[in-house]
Amino acid sequence: MKNRSLVSISDYSKKEILHILELAAGFESNPNQPLMRGKVVASLFFEPSTRTRLSFDTAINRLGARVVGFTDASSSSTTKGETLKDTIKMVSNYADLIVMRHPLEGSARYASEQSKVPIINAGDGANQHPTQTMLDLYSIQKTQGTLENLDIFMVGDLKYGRTVHSLLMALSLFNPTFYFVAPKEMSIPREYKTFLKNMGIRYFEQNEMGNLEKADILYMTRVQKERFSDPMEYERVKNTYVLKNAMLADTKDNLKVLHPLPRVNEIHPDVDANPKAYYFEQAENGVYTRMAIMSAIMGVK
Amino acid sequence: MSKQKQLQVSAIENGTVIDHIPAASLFDVISILGLDHISNLITFGTNLDSHKFDKKAIIKVADKFFERDEINKISLVAPHAKLNIIRDYEVVEKRDVTIPDEVIGIVKCFNPKCVTNNESIITRFKVEDKIDLALKCHYCEKNTTRDELQMM
Ligand SMILES: [Zn+2]
Numbered sequence: 001m002k003n004r005s006l007v008s009i010s011d012y013s014k015k016e017i018l019h020i021l022e023l024a025a026g027f028e029s030n031p032n033q034p035l036m037r038g039k040v041v042a043s044l045f046f047e048p049s050t051r052t053r054l055s056f057d058t059a060i061n062r063l064g065a066r067v068v069g070f071t072d073a074s075s076s077s078t079t080k081g082e083t084l085k086d087t088i089k090m091v092s093n094y095a096d097l098i099v100m101r102h103p104l105e106g107s108a109r110y111a112s113e114q115s116k117v118p119i120i121n122a123g124d125g126a127n128q129h130p131t132q133t134m135l136d137l138y139s140i141q142k143t144q145g146t147l148e149n150l151d152i153f154m155v156g157d158l159k160y161g162r163t164v165h166s167l168l169m170a171l172s173l174f175n176p177t178f179y180f181v182a183p184k185e186m187s188i189p190r191e192y193k194t195f196l197k198n199m200g201i202r203y204f205e206q207n208e209m210g211n212l213e214k215a216d217i218l219y220m221t222r223v224q225k226e227r228f229s230d231p232m233e234y235e236r237v238k239n240t241y242v243l244k245n246a247m248l249a250d251t252k253d254n255l256k257v258l259h260p261l262p263r264v265n266e267i268h269p270d271v272d273a274n275p276k277a278y279y280f281e282q283a284e285n286g287v288y289t290r291m292a293i294m295s296a297i298m299g300v301k
Numbered sequence: 302m303s304k305q306k307q308l309q310v311s312a313i314e315n316g317t318v319i320d321h322i323p324a325a326s327l328f329d330v331i332s333i334l335g336l337d338h339i340s341n342l343i344t345f346g347t348n349l350d351s352h353k354f355d356k357k358a359i360i361k362v363a364d365k366f367f368e369r370d371e372i373n374k375i376s377l378v379a380p381h382a383k384l385n386i387i388r389d390y391e392v393v394e395k396r397d398v399t400i401p402d403e404v405i406g407i408v409k410c411f412n413p414k415c416v417t418n419n420e421s422i423i424t425r426f427k428v429e430d431k432i433d434l435a436l437k438c439h440y441c442e443k444n445t446t447r448d449e450l451q452m453m
Contacts, residue, residue, distance in 0.1 A: 008442070083420055083421075084416070084420055085420065102416075103414075104414060104415070104416040104419055105412060105414045105415050105416065105440070105441035105442075105443070106410075106415050106416040106417065106438065106439075106440025106441035106442070107416040107440075109416075109439065109440045110416050110417075110420070110422060110440055124416075125414050125441075126414070127441055127442055128442070191444065
């Protein structure tokens, strides 16, 4: 992993994923380890994302490194028409590591080819967001004690939701059974079903919330109105994919509810007090997994 | 061998005849092979009757012998193309084209949000499906299919 960019979760092998998760656990039990003292990390947010940026900034500070960069493109030279290539060439002369978020898909892969220093993709449009996937994996492993042989429910927008796609690819290394719960218009794309078939992984598709007693993990996502071509269809399905506390009554003791946040209305607030709700802790895990990824890439751990 | 076929392939002394091009793809083939930028003698015919398609096109390039990698680029738009290598007015070799494992710099990514459509970048695709044609973009990771295929 040393000196290698992280653009897509599939850049890491199963062994490398497990290594990162182990490092993350170490950072959770001891978060202040200034292993990157003297290093400079460039944080380039070509589009704003307060949540992801704060998580990275916290991780960088806890590792003792310094941050330079910008928080949205309007304050950078890209508004003057500078190409991504030129920005990356310049910044990679200054920094030891680049964290980049960009609205264009594939921008992180391209940046990694132009940069002298490793790039960590903090989201490239609707394409990849590997550090989110890593924190999801960490949350699942931490709450279940393992990543192997789990029954994973994925609910909501399974068509456009990039977190779902990346998580699906990563979990496929651990022999899961998937239950895809989505309206027809938001169902899981065929290419992912082909991928699962080729990997020999079982999956079921259902249009309504049900069979929840089988679940080890319930991964909820936003169903966004603007994704629907027919607004009537949205009105019809919007309440079908809302999780309410009563629905968790007969579920397994080890079940945890995850959500990449921010949520809209897909998890009713009455779930928040249920010990099976894990989405707030999940977000906190992002700091430890990002510390683990950065220290592995910088070769300090 | 029919008289018509004889006429079509025997007109050049040395060079390459590319036969069985779908008529609609003729100009794509010309542009992919850069034939619009070379000084060799080139003749072509189009809207010829064909058993395989509605209408086919044929290109004859004098004194030009293509490398395998070079000619395979046309397989995306002319998968059934046949090459006749001509020396001294004789067909000395016949060749098919095959779809390569990787396609570099010929095809446009169909995804408008792909970085390659917004900055000057040479496109790169892995061919995931050679039969139905699915080209996976090295950058945005989306598949461009036959229906969405557009040349640079
Ligand atoms: Zn692309």
